[in-house]
Amino acid sequence: MNRSRTRLLAIPYIIWIAGFTVIPLIFIIAKAMTDQGGAFTVGNLFAIFSPIHRKALIMSLSLAAVSTVICILIAYPAAIILRESHIKKKSIILFILILPMWMNFILRILAMQMLISNNGIINHILEVLSLPQIKIINTPQAIVLGMVYDYLPYMLLPVLNSILSIPQDVIEAAQDLGSDRLHVITHIILPLSLGGVGSGITMVFVPSMTEFVIANILGGGKILLLGNIIEQEFTVSMNWNLGSGLSVSLMAFVLITTLIFGRGNEERAGGFSL
Amino acid sequence: MKKSRVFGRIYIALLMIFLYAPIAVLVMLSFNDSRSRVVWGGFTLKWYVALFRSHAITEALWTTFTLAVLSSIIACALGLLGAIGIFSMRRKNYRLMLFFTNIPLVNADIVTGIALLLWFVRFLPLGFTSVLLAHVTFNIPYVILCILPKLRDMDMQQYEAALDLGASGTYAFIRILIPQILPGVLSGFLMALTLSMDDFVITYFTKGAGVNTLSTLIYGEIRKGIKPELYSLSTLLFLIVLILLILVNLPYDRLFSKNKLETR
Numbered sequence: 339m340n341r342s343r344t345r346l347l348a349i350p351y352i353i354w355i356a357g358f359t360v361i362p363l364i365f366i367i368a369k370a371m372t373d374q375g376g377a378f379t380v381g382n383l384f385a386i387f388s389p390i391h392r393k394a395l396i397m398s399l400s401l402a403a404v405s406t407v408i409c410i411l412i413a414y415p416a417a418i419i420l421r422e423s424h425i426k427k428k429s430i431i432l433f434i435l436i437l438p439m440w441m442n443f444i445l446r447i448l449a450m451q452m453l454i455s456n457n458g459i460i461n462h463i464l465e466v467l468s469l470p471q472i473k474i475i476n477t478p479q480a481i482v483l484g485m486v487y488d489y490l491p492y493m494l495l496p497v498l499n500s501i502l503s504i505p506q507d508v509i510e511a512a513q514d515l516g517s518d519r520l521h522v523i524t525h526i527i528l529p530l531s532l533g534g535v536g537s538g539i540t541m542v543f544v545p546s547m548t549e550f551v552i553a554n555i556l557g558g559g560k561i562l563l564l565g566n567i568i569e570q571e572f573t574v575s576m577n578w579n580l581g582s583g584l585s586v587s588l589m590a591f592v593l594i595t596t597l598i599f600g601r602g603n604e605e606r607a608g609g610f611s612l
Numbered sequence: 613m614k615k616s617r618v619f620g621r622i623y624i625a626l627l628m629i630f631l632y633a634p635i636a637v638l639v640m641l642s643f644n645d646s647r648s649r650v651v652w653g654g655f656t657l658k659w660y661v662a663l664f665r666s667h668a669i670t671e672a673l674w675t676t677f678t679l680a681v682l683s684s685i686i687a688c689a690l691g692l693l694g695a696i697g698i699f700s701m702r703r704k705n706y707r708l709m710l711f712f713t714n715i716p717l718v719n720a721d722i723v724t725g726i727a728l729l730l731w732f733v734r735f736l737p738l739g740f741t742s743v744l745l746a747h748v749t750f751n752i753p754y755v756i757l758c759i760l761p762k763l764r765d766m767d768m769q770q771y772e773a774a775l776d777l778g779a780s781g782t783y784a785f786i787r788i789l790i791p792q793i794l795p796g797v798l799s800g801f802l803m804a805l806t807l808s809m810d811d812f813v814i815t816y817f818t819k820g821a822g823v824n825t826l827s828t829l830i831y832g833e834i835r836k837g838i839k840p841e842l843y844s845l846s847t848l849l850f851l852i853v854l855i856l857l858i859l860v861n862l863p864y865d866r867l868f869s870k871n872k873l874e875t876r
């Protein structure tokens with residue numbers, strides 16, 4: 339193939355990247371580094387550490403971290419159970435686990451609110467059974483529940499993909515050499531599935547770190563995450579410079595975590611092609 | 613061993629309940645005669661009838677569909693050309709291009725949305741066009757990442773053989789290369805469709821007033837209280853997706869080869 343001519347095919351895409359990825363990034367950084375009068379400042383970038391926003395930053399980081407860990411703790415055993423199960427068509431199980439993603443996520447979070455609110459469905463059932471009521475709505479726990487519920491498929495997909503693709507030969511070889519079930523999991527499956535867990539971590543951590551809809555609905559507007567504060571700067575307070583500054587610092591945090599955990603974005607895309 | 617299998621079944625069952633309970637709630641509500649969210653007022657189909665009379669909902673549905681289809685087609689066209697172009701680049705440029713491709717993927721939606729908003733307000737009235745441009749932007753990387761592995765696995769010898777046998781470059785490209793990467797384009801297209809239909813944050817920041825997709829319509833109604841028609845709409849959409857996916861996943865091969873297996 340005439341490579342130098344084929345390369346030209348990328349020109350429309352390069353123009354698109356320049357126009358809709360690079361220029362917008364320059365704009366948001368420029369906005370972040372000026373004040374409302376247009377003068378240069380770095381105050382907006384460091385506003386994330388100011389006493390008002392520090393609380394939201396810590397809350398966002400910790401809720402995102404807790405949600406990510408819970409997602410791993412749920413998804414990993416599920417993947418191992420599915421691997422060891424005798425179900426012939428594993429793709430059907432995958433399909434059932436992914437299917438909820440096709441229902442609008444705001445509606446699903448609203449349904450979760452109806453389930454767990456103080457006079458919600460779960461409490462009605464508990465009342466009939468004369469069991470103690472749950473009081474979880476409008477707490478950080480409720481937000482974590484919502485995040486785990488919404489982002490679990492993003493963890494399940496890559497983890498399942500990486501665990502299901504480990505060749506059976508490798509495991510049998512370990513068993514022949516005397517490994518028991520636990521040893522197989524810790525010495526064969528775990529190291530071979532770390533890539534999947536890594537992309538799962540990015541895919542859960544990044545959205546839950548920057549999310550504002552779940553916090554609005556399940557936190558009752560009482561718990562502010564960074565996403566909520568940024569959204570309010572753009573829609574209520576109308577301080578776009580501060581909003582941009584917070585976004586850029588948020589982007590820095592996200593970049594750091596993806597550099598630590600995120601490898602193989604192609605796995606990420608491959609995770610969806612069942 | 614038996615005990616662990618029972619445990620495994622219970623675990624998967626609990627997981628299913630967790631994932632499907634909210635969906636069951638939405639489906640129930642779509643048939644609920646009472647406007648209350650927690651009281652069952654009897655079975656009705658009136659929300660399904662009302663759904664097709666609601667101008668706001670049908671319009672948002674139409675916007676969502678056109679956006680998804682148009683942005684996926686544009687993303688696939690640009691992404692296909694882009695992926696082929698990137699693939700034939702030298703190592704350094706190849707990596708540079710992948711780096712830029714990854715930006716919208718790695719970046720948080722809220723940052724992408726705000727960055728596009730800040731840029732669009734300079735030259736474009738916010739509306740359908742700005743949302744379309746935004747959707748194409750976040751769809752292209754997924755398309756490219758679906759196509760690149762196919763290009764890597766491609767059999768270039770066939771292409772060269774076609775050229776040796778007198779095919780023109782364009783003809784060989786269409787007859788040999790395109791069929792080999794078509795599955796990648798298709799899965800990229802499906803992913804783009806799904807992402808576009810599901811997006812809320814980027815649409816929210818780039819849409820301006822007047823345009824609504826289903827997500828932004830629902831978000832706007834949270835404070836007023838969700839119209840029950842939306843429950844019936846989401847139930848319908850869920851059913852359509854379910855049926856489509858079942859049709860795609862049916863084990864046709866086994867259905868048709870059953871006789872062969874029995875005679876063997």
